[in-house]
Structure formats: C-alpha cells, structure tokens
Amino acid sequence: MSLSPGDRAAAGLPDDRPTPQVVIEPDADRLARAVAEALVARLAAAQAVHGDASVVLTGGGIGIAVLEHVAGLVAEPVREKVDWTKVDVWWGDERFVPGDSAERNEGQARRALLDALDMPDFRVHAMPPSDGGFASPEEAADEYVAELREYAAEGADLPRFDVLLLGMGPEGHTASIFPGTPAVRDERSVLAVRDCPKPPPTRVSLGFGAINSAEEVWVLATGEAKAPAVARALAGADPAEIPVAGVRGTRATRWLLDGAAAAELPRAQG
Numbered sequence: 001m002s003l004s005p006g007d008r009a010a011a012g013l014p015d016d017r018p019t020p021q022v023v024i025e026p027d028a029d030r031l032a033r034a035v036a037e038a039l040v041a042r043l044a045a046a047q048a049v050h051g052d053a054s055v056v057l058t059g060g061g062i063g064i065a066v067l068e069h070v071a072g073l074v075a076e077p078v079r080e081k082v083d084w085t086k087v088d089v090w091w092g093d094e095r096f097v098p099g100d101s102a103e104r105n106e107g108q109a110r111r112a113l114l115d116a117l118d119m120p121d122f123r124v125h126a127m128p129p130s131d132g133g134f135a136s137p138e139e140a141a142d143e144y145v146a147e148l149r150e151y152a153a154e155g156a157d158l159p160r161f162d163v164l165l166l167g168m169g170p171e172g173h174t175a176s177i178f179p180g181t182p183a184v185r186d187e188r189s190v191l192a193v194r195d196c197p198k199p200p201p202t203r204v205s206l207g208f209g210a211i212n213s214a215e216e217v218w219v220l221a222t223g224e225a226k227a228p229a230v231a232r233a234l235a236g237a238d239p240a241e242i243p244v245a246g247v248r249g250t251r252a253t254r255w256l257l258d259g260a261a262a263a264e265l266p267r268a269q270g
C-alpha cells in the first residue's frame with residue numbers, strides 16, 4: 001500500500017518523495033529558454049497520457065521570462081506539440097489588487113503568453129482580483145478553493161497539477177508564503193495573505209498542501225541574491241524559516257537555477 005506524504009508524516013514515517021534534482025544554466029536567459037522547452041515537453045507528455053494537461057504559474061521575473069520564451073516556441077509550430085486548448089492554467093499566488101493593475105500576475109502572464117494562445121476562457125483559472133466581486137482576500141481564497149474542487153476528480157479537493165512553477169525570494173519566500181508568517185503552518189489549500197512583507201501586502205496564495213500535491217514542482221531562481229536561501233533550502237532548512245524548503249512534487253522536484261543562484265551550493269549539488 002502506498003501512503004500519501006501527509007499520511008506518512010502523521011505515521012512518523014520519513015518522506016519518500018524523490019530527492020530534489022538541481023539543474024544549472026549559465027545565465028537567466030538560457031535558464032528561461034531551457035525551462036520553456038522543458039515545460040512544453042512536459043505538457044505535451046501529459047496530454048499524451050491524459051488528453052489534457054495543467055500548469056500552475058508563478059509571477060516574478062524569471063517566471064514571466066519563461067512564459068515569454070514559451071511564446072517564442074509557440075511561434076515555431078514545427079517544434080511545438082502542445083494543444084493549448086486543452087491546458088488548464090492555474091496560479092500559485094496572486095496580488096489582491098484591481099483586475100487591470102500591472103501588479104497582477106495574471107495580467108503579466110496574459111501579456112507574456114496567454115493572449116497569444118487560442119485558449120478557451122474556462123481553462124484559465126485566475127485568482128479573483130479585488131474588484132472581482134469578492135470583498136476580501138478570504139472570500140477570494142474561498143472562491144479559488146471552490147474552483148479547484150470543481151476541476152478535481154470525484155471526491156478530491158484538488159485537480160491534477162502536472163507542473164507547478166514557483167519563484168522564490170532572497171529570504172526564502174515562495175508563492176506568497178513568507179518566512180515566519182501564519183501561512184507557513186496553514187494546512188488549507190488556498191490562503192488569504194495580509195501584511196505581506198513584499199508589496200503589494202494583500203494576496204491570495206496556494207498553501208503547502210496544494211503546492212505539494214503537484215506531480216512536478218519546479219523552483220526557478222536566478223541571481224546572487226537568491227544563492228544563500230537556495231543553499232539553505234537544499235540543505236534541509238525549516239520551511240517556517242525558509243518556506244521554499246518545504247516544497248516537493250509527488251513525482252519530481254526540480255530546482256532550476258542560473259549559475260549565480262547556485263553559487264553557494266556544495267560542489268556535489270552545484
């Protein structure tokens with residue numbers, strides 16, 4: 001019998017998920033290009049098995065750069081094997097600001113890629129904006145819980161996530177789970193986040209339960225400012241202090257780094 005990671009933890013058993021893999025590209029642009037190619041291949045493979053595919057997007061510089069590179073691949077149809085009408089797009093976190101704000105991860109992703117794809121609206125699962133009919137981030141989080149459930153298999157709360165992309169901050173935050181905040185110990189799949197140290201302060205985020213349900217979790221990091229947190233996370237830091245240390249896919253966890261972000265890893269990893 002195979003136990004879920006949560007059941008294993010409750011039974012005091014060690015985590016049996018695959019060891020994280022580290023991939024290092026020389027610079028941010030080559031990293032974004034390599035991740036874009038890997039993402040297209042992963043989504044095509046998921047469609048070959050399931051008929052459809054799903055990806056969870058992140059905001060942040062490298063997350064959006066990856067989408068721009070995917071848009072470049074889409075423009076080269078010979079290389080592109082994804083049926084974008086059969087890809088569900090979710091978000092790992094979102095800023096609770098008006099829908100037309102430049103701060104929205106959704107808007108950035110639309111401009112970088114989604115607007116260029118022929119995707120049906122029902123496949124694009126943006127987290128609600130502050131002017132979207134939900135008075136608070138708590139209500140917006142509840143709405144996202146309901147949307148996730150609607151796309152889940154019978155009896156489940158979460159749909160299948162084939163790939164979940166995450167950025168990270170220099171202090172180790174990921175999605176909108178920040179060090180030392182209540183979110184690090186919150187079991188719910190979607191969280192309202194207030195007083196976020198990185199502006200804007202009010203956000204909606206997936207929690208660890210939802211993030212770690214993904215088949216593959218890909219952590220993207222570039223630049224020397226991220227190097228200390230990358231090294232601490234991969235050395236097994238407490239997720240309450242370095243939240244990105246707490247992310248794991250059920251089938252794979254990949255740390256996709258540029259040389260600067262990998263600079264403080266021990267030789268065997270870097």
Ligand SMILES: O=C(O)[C@H](O)[C@@H](O)[C@H](O)[C@H](O)COP(=O)(O)O
Nearest residue numbers: 059060061062167168169174175
């Ligand atoms: O809403 C956000 O701010 C992001 O989702 C956040 O988690 C981001 O991915 C990291 O802060 C990395 O951002 P950079 O790649 O821009 O450093």
